[in-house]
Amino acid sequence: MVTIYDIAKRAGCASSTVSKALNNSNQVSKKRKEEILALAKEMGYVPNSNARLLKTKNSWSIGILFSEDLNIGLEHHFFSGVLQEFKAYVEALGYEVTFVSKKVGAQSLTYLEWCKYKNIDGVLILTVDVDDVNLKELTESGIPIVTVDNGLINVPTIISDNFQGTRMALEYLMLKGAKHIAHIAGPLRSFSATERLQGYKETIEKSGFMVDDNLIVEAYNYDYNSGKNALLQLVKQNKKLPDAIYAASDDIALGAIIALKELGYKVPNDVSVIGFDNIELTRYTSPSLTTVSQNKMMIGTEAAKHLIALINEETNIAPGIVKRVPVELIIRESTK
Amino acid sequence: MVTIYDIAKRAGCASSTVSKALNNSNQVSKKRKEEILALAKEMGYVPNSNARLLKTKNSWSIGILFSEDLNIGLEHHFFSGVLQEFKAYVEALGYEVTFVSKKVGAQSLTYLEWCKYKNIDGVLILTVDVDDVNLKELTESGIPIVTVDNGLINVPTIISDNFQGTRMALEYLMLKGAKHIAHIAGPLRSFSATERLQGYKETIEKSGFMVDDNLIVEAYNYDYNSGKNALLQLVKQNKKLPDAIYAASDDIALGAIIALKELGYKVPNDVSVIGFDNIELTRYTSPSLTTVSQNKMMIGTEAAKHLIALINEETNIAPGIVKRVPVELIIRESTK
DNA sequence: GAACTTCATTAAACCGTTAGAATTGCTATT
DNA sequence: AATAGCAATTCTAACGGTTTAATGAAGTTC
Numbered sequence: 001m002v003t004i005y006d007i008a009k010r011a012g013c014a015s016s017t018v019s020k021a022l023n024n025s026n027q028v029s030k031k032r033k034e035e036i037l038a039l040a041k042e043m044g045y046v047p048n049s050n051a052r053l054l055k056t057k058n059s060w061s062i063g064i065l066f067s068e069d070l071n072i073g074l075e076h077h078f079f080s081g082v083l084q085e086f087k088a089y090v091e092a093l094g095y096e097v098t099f100v101s102k103k104v105g106a107q108s109l110t111y112l113e114w115c116k117y118k119n120i121d122g123v124l125i126l127t128v129d130v131d132d133v134n135l136k137e138l139t140e141s142g143i144p145i146v147t148v149d150n151g152l153i154n155v156p157t158i159i160s161d162n163f164q165g166t167r168m169a170l171e172y173l174m175l176k177g178a179k180h181i182a183h184i185a186g187p188l189r190s191f192s193a194t195e196r197l198q199g200y201k202e203t204i205e206k207s208g209f210m211v212d213d214n215l216i217v218e219a220y221n222y223d224y225n226s227g228k229n230a231l232l233q234l235v236k237q238n239k240k241l242p243d244a245i246y247a248a249s250d251d252i253a254l255g256a257i258i259a260l261k262e263l264g265y266k267v268p269n270d271v272s273v274i275g276f277d278n279i280e281l282t283r284y285t286s287p288s289l290t291t292v293s294q295n296k297m298m299i300g301t302e303a304a305k306h307l308i309a310l311i312n313e314e315t316n317i318a319p320g321i322v323k324r325v326p327v328e329l330i331i332r333e334s335t336k
Numbered sequence: 337m338v339t340i341y342d343i344a345k346r347a348g349c350a351s352s353t354v355s356k357a358l359n360n361s362n363q364v365s366k367k368r369k370e371e372i373l374a375l376a377k378e379m380g381y382v383p384n385s386n387a388r389l390l391k392t393k394n395s396w397s398i399g400i401l402f403s404e405d406l407n408i409g410l411e412h413h414f415f416s417g418v419l420q421e422f423k424a425y426v427e428a429l430g431y432e433v434t435f436v437s438k439k440v441g442a443q444s445l446t447y448l449e450w451c452k453y454k455n456i457d458g459v460l461i462l463t464v465d466v467d468d469v470n471l472k473e474l475t476e477s478g479i480p481i482v483t484v485d486n487g488l489i490n491v492p493t494i495i496s497d498n499f500q501g502t503r504m505a506l507e508y509l510m511l512k513g514a515k516h517i518a519h520i521a522g523p524l525r526s527f528s529a530t531e532r533l534q535g536y537k538e539t540i541e542k543s544g545f546m547v548d549d550n551l552i553v554e555a556y557n558y559d560y561n562s563g564k565n566a567l568l569q570l571v572k573q574n575k576k577l578p579d580a581i582y583a584a585s586d587d588i589a590l591g592a593i594i595a596l597k598e599l600g601y602k603v604p605n606d607v608s609v610i611g612f613d614n615i616e617l618t619r620y621t622s623p624s625l626t627t628v629s630q631n632k633m634m635i636g637t638e639a640a641k642h643l644i645a646l647i648n649e650e651t652n653i654a655p656g657i658v659k660r661v662p663v664e665l666i667i668r669e670s671t672k
Numbered sequence: 673g674a675a676c677t678t679c680a681t682t683a684a685a686c687c688g689t690t691a692g693a694a695t696t697g698c699t700a701t702t
Numbered sequence: 703a704a705t706a707g708c709a710a711t712t713c714t715a716a717c718g719g720t721t722t723a724a725t726g727a728a729g730t731t732c
Contacts, residue, residue: 016721050717096440349712390719
């Protein structure tokens, strides 16, 4: 490992001069600076981040909290899409992206301890078990944090406009003549699921209908199988099929459609189905899926912008939802 | 920030004793150790990784090289799936996962410089532009590296058994009576695409048929649109439709199927289609897709195991393919 | 030409931890 | 009683940078 001392020796100057030259300080003469820079390049010098950070603190690194406990993997289109954009944005500014861990070697740490240990500048909470005891400690620590899609108290949140999306979906169904619209809610421990459910109730009521609790079922998870099960439950607890189903996610909607097919119903002829997310392949399913499209790019970018602003103290910590990202209704074949 | 000095002061001992106690050295009496540990906990002590690593080197952190240049995002099911498993495996061992970057603050670095700067223990190359000038420097540096799916010279590679998969797909088609089997190859700058193409040619020949170059087209990318375009090209350069199409990826296959539909053909009645990957939603498309399933979990885990072994010097650097992960043929509706 | 600036350079302290050498105090051995 | 042996503890020097105060040389001003 080449150090600034090695360079100093060859250059015939003090190590502090080398340090200053490498940091482009104006306390070093132009000539010296050039000489030292050339030497550094020639000798293959690379600074040591640990030595530097020991003194200077800010680490230029951002932690991603991505808890696997929820059984939502990185494969999940929404989160990986958001992460992708987030990463691109902050990396362009010179930040490094690293996953928050709970271990260092054999030693176990809490999230907060790990962040302190690593001198993390800020954290993006992507998925997390809301009941995790270590979470509160982190969110209250004062470390800059933003979150996406989660309803964490006191954490600045970037989230899709679930109310707008729900309204658009339902109003479209009504426009097309649907009177009995069911809702397969997402797991209600998820914040977005509660917003979509709330939006459903509000819209139904505002449109002059009554909310019928039998038309609401909760999916155990956001996935395909939960959608299937939820649909069976829905069919069981109603005498006749609703005109349309508004599902809290595309995966749920797809599961429901398959279950409907298996029961001998036709989508959209017998019942219309709308999803939420607009994951890529909903274009290719049969029928292709009408859905509320989430703007993953914008969510990722907005989360990044907000976090950077917090790190640079350009903005105050505004707890709660700081940005509602607009959604879009994509009309395809699963609705008539 | 609480330091070992603060603890030492309260404990009435030397800082080195604290350090040793925290590291569970047997040079410290049991009583002292307990006292210091209790104090550390009470005072909320968290070690400083920079100070520690400055002295001890090995960083317990693994870099992921994930180049966005290729327009393959994290959303790509294959890579995110592999990453997911890899991450789970190494994190359980106490390693941290961080994305290799090219910048630190305002300063630009090469991949290798960044890894040295950060004291990275090892690197997983997920996606990378093979022609990147900075890549060679990294792969030749001696830093432990493994890669997945890429054909990088001198880098230990974990890869699906593309030959086996291709053989299984083609033999199944032949078994079902197909005589003219076309191949939509992936972009041939990708290593897997070349293997699948080679496997195609070999299997066709071994089965006593002639390889017909008109039955081979190269998709520009691994995605849906490229599949669509490739299919149009295929139709254009042949007088009659082949019996079956073996596509180098599911996305390509799905694109091809849609294009076929638009041309008025029926899958699988007029032509069978087989994909490669087994991405989740191929189950829900219409027709659902027959495909060669890649074992993402095993690839991720094997990559992790191998990298850890390299880091611990339990194995030598074996350039080239160190593990071919078995694939599986999933038969669904797109083949007759 | 003495006093004062200005600028480039250096010495030294510091960041928080580890690790090996040196020291202390105690017990066992002869 | 002197000495060796040992465990527990302390001292000290790294690790590789940054930063502040001190130094020295050259230039300016009156």
